[in-house]
Amino acid sequence: MPSRKPGKRYKADAERATKDPVPLVEAVNRVKSFKKTNFDQTVDLCMHLGVDPKQADQMLRGAISLPHGVGGAAKRVVAFVPDDKIEEAKAAGAVEAGSDELVKKIEGGWTDFDVAVAEPAMMRVVAKLGKQLGPKGLMPSPKAGTVTPNVPQAVKEFAAGKVEYRTKDDGGNIHVPVGKQSFSPEQLVENAQTMIDHIIKIKPAAAKGTYLKRVTLSGTMTPSVAVQV
Numbered sequence: 254m255p256s257r258k259p260g261k262r263y264k265a266d267a268e269r270a271t272k273d274p275v276p277l278v279e280a281v282n283r284v285k286s287f288k289k290t291n292f293d294q295t296v297d298l299c300m301h302l303g304v305d306p307k308q309a310d311q312m313l314r315g316a317i318s319l320p321h322g323v324g325g326a327a328k329r330v331v332a333f334v335p336d337d338k339i340e341e342a343k344a345a346g347a348v349e350a351g352s353d354e355l356v357k358k359i360e361g362g363w364t365d366f367d368v369a370v371a372e373p374a375m376m377r378v379v380a381k382l383g384k385q386l387g388p389k390g391l392m393p394s395p396k397a398g399t400v401t402p403n404v405p406q407a408v409k410e411f412a413a414g415k416v417e418y419r420t421k422d423d424g425g426n427i428h429v430p431v432g433k434q435s436f437s438p439e440q441l442v443e444n445a446q447t448m449i450d451h452i453i454k455i456k457p458a459a460a461k462g463t464y465l466k467r468v469t470l471s472g473t474m475t476p477s478v479a480v481q482v
Contacts, residue, residue: 274479277449280470281441285434287475294434294472295325298445300427300452301467303460306420310459313427314419316398317451321440322414324433330408331355333371333379333393338404345405346412352378359385366391368411370399390419416448427452434472445470449482 275283284296304311332342332350342350348366349355352375359382369386371379371393379386379393386392393399397417401407411417418429431444449468456464471477 272479274468274481276481277445277470278438278442280478280480281438281445283478284470284472284475285438285441287434287472289434290474292473293324294474295323295430296432296434296436296441297471297473298429298431298448299469299471299477300449300465302420302425302427302452303463303466304420304425304457306425308459311425311457312420313452313455313457314394314396314417315455316411316415316417317448318410318413318415319431319444319447321432321436321444323416323430323444324436325414325430327412328367328414329365330368330370330411331366332404332408333369333375334404335372335375338372341405342408345408347408356381364389364391368399368417369393370401370404370407370411372402372404373400376400418448418452431470445480 281296302313304313306312327346329348330346332345332347333352333355334342334350335352339350349358356378364385369379369391373395376393383392395401397419398407398415399411399417416429418427420427429448431448432441436444449465453465465482468480468482469477470480
């Protein structure tokens with residue numbers, strides 16, 4: 254199947270983009286200057302790291318609340334909690350909550366949610382869902398902040414746009430949203446810098462050589478702009 258050729262808008266933007274890294278402020282301004290579409294594009298930050306994600310001690314995974322959120326629709330969160338905490342989880346914003354009944358619903362094929370959080374004691378119940386949730390990246394994990402004793406707080410944070418990240422088995426890339434094209438330059442810069450600083454801070458001890466190899470910023474339908482780090 255032939256690949257789609259870039260449209261006129263993309264080509265025009267590509268002429269103003271550059272492969273040479275520019276300061277973060279300039280990268281943000283370039284992405285914002287690209288021609289607008291009929292929807293508010295998500296601005297993504299991609300970091301290529303000098304890690305081997307196939308090695309457990311070099312895999313990065315976690316979640317972070319960015320200073321200005323990431324915009325867009327609220328995330329749909331489910332919570333695995335004991336029956337006496339179901340109402341509290343739903344009051345915090347969970348679209349569904351429970352234990353065995355929720356497991357049965359998901360085993361039946363329901364996965365209409367973006368994030369799953371669980372109390373530590375509930376993981377013995379959630380473990381049954383490894384085949385359903387694992388391949389979709391929805392399995393609760395302590396590293397991602399989705400296994401926690403404070404489920405209502407986690408539900409609120411993830412529903413509001415707390416960003417999950419993880420290295421992929423494609424060479425160590427981390428790809429995360431840092432806002433919308435309609436955000437102010439200052440908001441995008443602060444969000445992106447917060448994410449970059451966080452990734453630098455959690456550099457695995459086992460990672461050797463250049464850690465932060467390449468960083469780019471792009472909109473959903475724009476060329477990428479390389480960022481100086």
